[in-house]
Structure formats: C-alpha cells, structure tokens
Amino acid sequence: MIYFVALLAQFLAVMIVITFHEFAHAYTAYKCGDPTAKFSGRMTLNPVKHFDPLGILMFAVAGFGWAKPVPINPYNFNDYKKGSFWTSSAGVLMNYAMAFVFYPVFILTFYYVLPVFSGKLIADFLYVFTNALFTCSLSFCVFNLLPFYPLDGFRIVDAVSKRRSKAYWFLKQYGYYILMGLILVHVLSSRVPLLGVIDLLGYILDFAIKVFGRPITMFWDWILRFIL
Secondary structure, three states: OHHHHHHHHHHHHHHHHHHHHHHHHHHHHHHOOOOHHHHOOOOOOOHHHHOOHHHHHHHHHHOOOOOOOOOOOHHHOOOHHHHHHHHHHHHHHHHHHHHHHHHHHHHHHHHHHHHHHOOOHHHHHHHHHHHHHHHHHHHHHHHHOOOOOOOHHHHHHHHHOOOOOHHHHHHHHHHHHHHHHHHHHHHHHOOOHHHHHHOHHHHHHHHHHHHHOHHHHHHHHHHHOOOO
16 A cells, blocks of 8 residues: 555646746747647646646656657747757756755655654655655756756757757657666666666765755755754
C-alpha cells in the first residue's frame, strides 16, 4: 500500500511540474506574438492537454521525461530571435522558480505537517509529494537544458546561434534516439550495477539536486533557521 501511495504522489508531482513547464512555453509564445499554442488549447493549466503517456511514464520510472510539445510558429513572433529564445527558455525558468517555491514547502511540511499525521498513509503521501515537487522541478529543468533535439536546450542554442554545423544537424536528426538510449541506460543501471559507470543521466540528476539546487537550499535553509 505504501508503494502505491508513493507512486501516486510521484505521479501527481510530475504532472504539476510538466503542466507548468508547458504552460510557460505557451504563455511566453503568446506574449511574444504567437497565438498558435493558445488557439491549440495549450495555454492552460489543465494537465490533460499536455499529457504524453510515454513521457510521463519515463519521468515516473526514470526521473526524466517529457510532455506533448507545445505548437509554436516562430514566424509570428514580434522579434524572431528574442521570441524564440524566451519561449525556449520559459519552461526551464519556470521549473527552477517552482523548485525555489517548493523547497520551503517540503521543509515546512516535514517539520510541521508530517508529525500531525505520523504513522498514517497521508504522511507518506505528503512526504513523497512535497519532496518530488522540488526534486522533479530541478531534474526536469536540468534535463531540458541538454542540447539534444527536441529538448529546450537545443532550441535555446538554435535561437541564439546562426551557425548550422554538422554537429547541429546530427543532434537535430538523432537527438531523440540519443535521449532514448540515455534513459534506457539510466533505467537499467538500477538492475545492472556495471551500467552505473556510463549512466550519464544519473550524473545529471545528481548535478541537478546537489549542485544546481544548492543556491535554493542554501537560501531557504538560512531563512528557515529563524522559523524552525
């Protein structure tokens, strides 16, 4: 029972993180002059509109995944280069902001809410849920900064660079398959320890939590010491 409660909490956290990520893309595109996402019904916080079954499953199982891409027509932007850059960056910026907000929620829940429900399933749910909101926000942010098509990192590079080298076309053509391979190795590494040595996504996840999230934890730990 505890396993299913934790799985539900993880799934709900992932849905929230991904929904806000995609909404940020759609809203920013609209503000930059492109209404395509809005007319497609994607400028919404309804998670069903952003649902991609395989992407959500991968996120829940491997810690990395994706949502249904938001349709964007960059030729509608008021400024093509700026619109492309900010629209591509909006999702990862949103996720980092969410991690900043969710970390103190997790800490306060741990110290003040969980003791009230000690020994009950809701305590397990709240612990996993609030922790997952923070960690998934960070991991999704860093994962999407990878320069593989169709991730945001590739689109950001595409927006700021006019150069189309062989590496660019290689990543655009094969980026999706590279990602699938990296995720597969990450999933299998938990069952085949030797694969942990080449588990690139595992290293990225550690980076997201321990390094990329360090400014957030340091800031809030300093603030919360006056409360806890």
